[in-house]
Amino acid sequence: MARAVTNRHKTIVTIAAWIVALLIFFPILYTIVTSFKSEQEAIAGFNLIPSGTLESYTAVEEQSGYFRFFLNSVILSVGSTILALLVAVPAAWSMAFSPTKRTKDILMWMLSTKMMPAVAVLFPIYLIFRDWGLLDSRIGLTVMLMLINLPIVVWMLYTYFREIPGEILEAARMDGATLWGEIVYVLTPMAVPGIASTMLLNIILAWNEAFWTIRLTTINAAPLTAFISSFSSPQGLFWAKLSAASTLAIAPILIMGWFSQKQLVRGLTFGAVK
Amino acid sequence: MKLRTLVLGLCSASALAFAAHAESITIATVNNGDMIRMQKLTDDFTSKNPDIQLNWVTLEENVLRERVTTDIATKGGQYDVITIGNYEVPIWAKQNWLLALDNLGADYDVDDLLPAIRGGLSVDGKLYAAPFYGESAMIMYRTDLMEKAGLKMPDKPTWEFIGDAARKMTDRAAGINGICLRGKAGWGENMAFLTAMDNSFGGRWFDEKWQPQFDQPEWKDTLDFYVKLMKDAGPEGASSNGFNENLTLFQQGKCGMWIDATVAASFVSDPKNSTVADKVGFAIFPSKEGVDNHGNWLWSWNLAIPASSQKAEAAEKFVSWATSKGYTELVASKEGWASAPPGTRTSLYNNEEYKKAAPFAGPTLAAMDAADITKPSVKPVPYTGGQFVAIPEFQGLGTTVGQLFSAALAGQSSVDDALKQAQDAATASMQEGGYLQ
Numbered sequence: 001m002a003r004a005v006t007n008r009h010k011t012i013v014t015i016a017a018w019i020v021a022l023l024i025f026f027p028i029l030y031t032i033v034t035s036f037k038s039e040q041e042a043i044a045g046f047n048l049i050p051s052g053t054l055e056s057y058t059a060v061e062e063q064s065g066y067f068r069f070f071l072n073s074v075i076l077s078v079g080s081t082i083l084a085l086l087v088a089v090p091a092a093w094s095m096a097f098s099p100t101k102r103t104k105d106i107l108m109w110m111l112s113t114k115m116m117p118a119v120a121v122l123f124p125i126y127l128i129f130r131d132w133g134l135l136d137s138r139i140g141l142t143v144m145l146m147l148i149n150l151p152i153v154v155w156m157l158y159t160y161f162r163e164i165p166g167e168i169l170e171a172a173r174m175d176g177a178t179l180w181g182e183i184v185y186v187l188t189p190m191a192v193p194g195i196a197s198t199m200l201l202n203i204i205l206a207w208n209e210a211f212w213t214i215r216l217t218t219i220n221a222a223p224l225t226a227f228i229s230s231f232s233s234p235q236g237l238f239w240a241k242l243s244a245a246s247t248l249a250i251a252p253i254l255i256m257g258w259f260s261q262k263q264l265v266r267g268l269t270f271g272a273v274k
Numbered sequence: 275m276k277l278r279t280l281v282l283g284l285c286s287a288s289a290l291a292f293a294a295h296a297e298s299i300t301i302a303t304v305n306n307g308d309m310i311r312m313q314k315l316t317d318d319f320t321s322k323n324p325d326i327q328l329n330w331v332t333l334e335e336n337v338l339r340e341r342v343t344t345d346i347a348t349k350g351g352q353y354d355v356i357t358i359g360n361y362e363v364p365i366w367a368k369q370n371w372l373l374a375l376d377n378l379g380a381d382y383d384v385d386d387l388l389p390a391i392r393g394g395l396s397v398d399g400k401l402y403a404a405p406f407y408g409e410s411a412m413i414m415y416r417t418d419l420m421e422k423a424g425l426k427m428p429d430k431p432t433w434e435f436i437g438d439a440a441r442k443m444t445d446r447a448a449g450i451n452g453i454c455l456r457g458k459a460g461w462g463e464n465m466a467f468l469t470a471m472d473n474s475f476g477g478r479w480f481d482e483k484w485q486p487q488f489d490q491p492e493w494k495d496t497l498d499f500y501v502k503l504m505k506d507a508g509p510e511g512a513s514s515n516g517f518n519e520n521l522t523l524f525q526q527g528k529c530g531m532w533i534d535a536t537v538a539a540s541f542v543s544d545p546k547n548s549t550v551a552d553k554v555g556f557a558i559f560p561s562k563e564g565v566d567n568h569g570n571w572l573w574s575w576n577l578a579i580p581a582s583s584q585k586a587e588a589a590e591k592f593v594s595w596a597t598s599k600g601y602t603e604l605v606a607s608k609e610g611w612a613s614a615p616p617g618t619r620t621s622l623y624n625n626e627e628y629k630k631a632a633p634f635a636g637p638t639l640a641a642m643d644a645a646d647i648t649k650p651s652v653k654p655v656p657y658t659g660g661q662f663v664a665i666p667e668f669q670g671l672g673t674t675v676g677q678l679f680s681a682a683l684a685g686q687s688s689v690d691d692a693l694k695q696a697q698d699a700a701t702a703s704m705q706e707g708g709y710l711q
Contacts (some may be wrong), residue, residue: 040547043522063310064332122344130350215341218300218352219329230332233305236541237518 028250034243042240056244060231063241066248069227073252075138076213076223077206080145081199084153087146089195092157093183097166107158110151118148118211129216136218144216145206153202160194161187193266200256200264207253224249297588298327299354302342304335306575308407308615309357311605312596318604319595326588335462342580346371351582354589358403359462360394360574360647361662367402373579373586374400378594386599386619391574394647394658403576404597407537408617410641411470411571411661413557414524414542415531416550419443419450423530430568431560433474433499436531440507443530452507454529455500458516459680461672466661467533468679469672470569472496474561478651479663479700484709486700488675488693495562497689501682513684525549533559535573536641539634540612556637558644567652570660572645574617617642671703 034042035057036050060066095103125144126135134140164187172186188195210225217226228249231242257264303309309332316328331353333341338357345352346366358366366372378384378401384392387405395403413431420427423442428435440452456467469479477492487493504512507530509523517534521541524532525548532538545551559569577593579586595601599621602614611631614622616638622628623639632638647660658664662672675696682692704710 040522040525043518044526063313064330123348126344126348126350130348135350135352214333214337215344218302218331222331226331226333229334229337230305232334233307233518236305236307237522237547238305 028254031243031250032247034240035247037240037243039237039240042243043237056240057248059241060244060248064227064230066227069222069224069249070252072138072217072221073207073223073225073249076141076145076221077203079138079142080149080206081202083142083146084150084202085195085199088150088153088157088198089188090183091154092161093187095154095158096161096164097169107155110154114148114151122215125212126216135216136220136222138221141213141216141221141223144212145209148209148212149202149205152205153198156198156201157191157194160191160198163194164190193263196260197264197266200260204253204257296325296327297585298329299583299585299588299592300329300331300352301355301357301577301592302331302333302338302353303357304338304575305332309575311609311613312406312601315601315604315608319592322595323588323591326591328592346580346582349582351580351584353580354583354585355577355592356580357406357575358578360391360403360405360572360576361659361664361668363395363403363576363578364397364658364664365666366578367397367400371581372402373581373583373590374402375404375579375590375593376400377587377590378404379598382594382598383621386621388618388620388642390572390642390645390647391618394572394574395576403578404593405574405576405618406597407615408572408574408642409535409537410573410617410638410645411467411534411559411569412536412539412637412641413531413533413560414539415439415555415557416443416527416529416553417555418553419530420555427555427557429557431557432563433471433560434563436533436560437499437503440503440531444507449528450530451509451523451528452530453503454509454515454520454523454532455504455512456516456520456534457504457508457512457680457683458514458519459673459676460516461662461669461676463516463676464680464683465672465676466571466573468496468500468676469663470559470571470661471500473650473660474559474565474567474569475499476562476565476567476652478653478655480656480704480709482654482656484656484704486697486704488697488700493693493696494689497679497682497693501689504683513680535571536634536638537616539638540616540632543632543634556634558637558641565652568641568644570645570647570650572642572647572660665707665709667703667707671700674699674703 033048033050036052036054038051038053038055041047041051095107129135129140132140168190169182169186172182177186208225213223213225214229217223228242228245231238231245313330320326320328342353342356342358344350363372384401388408391405391408392401395401395405413436415427420439420443423439425439425442436453442452444450444452456464458464472478472493475492475496477490477496478487480486509515509528517538520529520532520534521538523529524542527550539556542548542554543551559571561568577596579589579593583589597618599619602619602622605614606627611625611628614628616622623635629635645660647658650658650660662668678687678692678695681687682689701710
């Protein structure tokens with residue numbers, strides 16, 4: 001009887017999970033479907049069966065070179081993630097293993113900066129970028145993306161590090177490990193799932209960031225968010241072309257997410273069950 | 275073989291050295307059909323000006339407006355040529371944000387620009403932006419449905435006639451709405467249409483002392499007429515419809531009439547995209563019986579040079595090329611006269627080939643000639659602008675009022691409530707701006 005209840009419960013949970021997953025994925029699916037329609041089909045109403053035309057992709061490729069934007073997206077998202085980890089690993093280590101009475105306050109303050117609307121600091125940031133010659137530069141934008149995602153990275157790593165028993169680090173110290181050796185050879189290998197999932201999440205966040213990447217770039221550093229933005233038109237049909245541009249922009253990150261989903265889930269649930 | 279390699283190497287080195295010396299200018303623009311065509315035709319410019327390279331930044335209209343404003347206000351110098359509307363040009367020129375276009379070239383023929391358009395882009399007699407394409411507003415209607423309704427479009431239609439015709443043309447069982455009008459909230463969306471409509475009803479945004487006029491009978495008549503008409507003869511969900519949505523409805527044969535920008539005429543007449551291309555008639559923007567005003571809608575997309583540009587000379591060469599008569603002829607030679615950018619030059623409307631290729635040329639010119647943005651209303655006003663009020667506060671205020679009127683159209687509030695709230699919002703905005711003491 002108990003087994004029957006468990007099986008029924010599992011089935012219900014599985015169906016519910018599929019429904020939720022489909023609901024979440026549906027906008028992406030419909031974007032992909034729309035990209036294979038003509039402009040007339042795209043605006044004709046809800047229809048999940050496209051004619052299969054590639055005219056939108058041809059138009060998108062003719063209108064603006066995809067590869068230049070793609071390359072910038074890769075450089076910015078990977079670069080900002082590496083930078084963020086270089087800063088966040090030592091920061092999270094000190095907060096997790098040498099906390100002070102202000103550590104929680106500092107963590108909360110870091111997180112609170114994420115609650116500030118970005119537009120509130122647009123002008124000061126723009127002026128700093130202008131004066132330092134960073135407008136439309138990959139370096140400037142990499143640092144910017146690192147800074148805006150840093151609170152989340154520190155928080156995630158802090159949570160993972162807290163799950164590692166301090167006794168292991170103490171043992172390493174007794175064996176003569178230096179601070180550097182403790183972080184690099186003991187802590188980091190143990191926190192690989194957590195660091196990997198933090199890294200993947202940060203890449204996704206940086207890849208999708210659209211406020212600063214559009215406002216601080218023009219030509220040289222413009223990533224795929226700027227590429228998508230260029231296909232919206234005030235006078236004329238553009239939904240199919242916009243969908244094609246969006247599909248091309250999200251495809252790399254979707255593929256990366258697909259192949260790394262096990263790592264992501266493992267990292268995100270790290271320490272959840274003891 | 276060695277000689278060939280050497281020659282190729284030298285050529286490559288020369289090309290690289292040349293590229294290093296070429297001056298590059300950055301052009302910010304929107305994703306309109308005419309703008310995209312311009313990007314495709316720039317080989318003509320670069321072949322005539324090999325020392326200038328062009329970089330394009332295409333952005334969504336509102337993002338472009340915000341980005342360009344930020345860049346100009348902070349003197350960021352990211353752009354050398356910007357695409358802006360005739361709403362921004364006089365405001366920005368007075369702020370010294372734009373350079374006067376004094377060197378467009380001997381053969382540019384500034385006097386050929388349509389007087390109404392040129393006037394809207396000039397401050398103290400100096401031209402601060404060159405028009406790329408221009409538009410007014412007019413009625414586009416289905417000739418077959420008008421005939422079926424037993425009506426004939428008059429030369430100067432009144433709103434009373436439009437209301438009557440729209441209701442008679444409506445056949446909801448067949449999916450036909452008598453009229454499609456903008457309902458989506460925004461200063462450049464529903465408020466462009468409703469401001470022009472109120473002008474044609476004899477109304478105005480402000481009196482001579484900048485007192486908002488939403489508590490006056492003209493606005494009440496305008497909004498009442500609009501909401502009732504759309505309820506009786508408009509499409510479902512009209513409060514979400516802007517230019518693109520109505521264009522699609524009309525092209526699919528679902529609108530008896532559509533009153534909107536003249537630039538739409540070429541889209542609805544294009545048999546490749548419009549199912550009703552051979553059944554479209556055009557007429558001037560309606561007015562209220564006894565009011566001599568056809569809305570005064572006048573818009574142009576223009577190329578201007580921000581004062582922060584370090585490459586003004588090269589930028590002006592480009593602006594001159596893109597808005598010249600020669601460019602119009604280039605478009606005509608590549609894509610036909612019907613694709614020529616409309617609404618900027620008198621010579622285009624005297625061109626027999628253009629008139630033949632574009633049956634909407636006459637009505638478009640008539641609409642543009644009828645628009646006078648220096649006198650938008652039959653009553654005296656302290657501002658210029660036709661379907662907008664040319665003050666910096668209008669972007670925010672127009673959008674706020676647009677949201678109130680869009681809610682009234684959707685049935686979420688009454689016309690009286692929307693007008694009352696619009697009056698309060700406009701009064702607060704005018705007080706904050708120092709217009710009202």
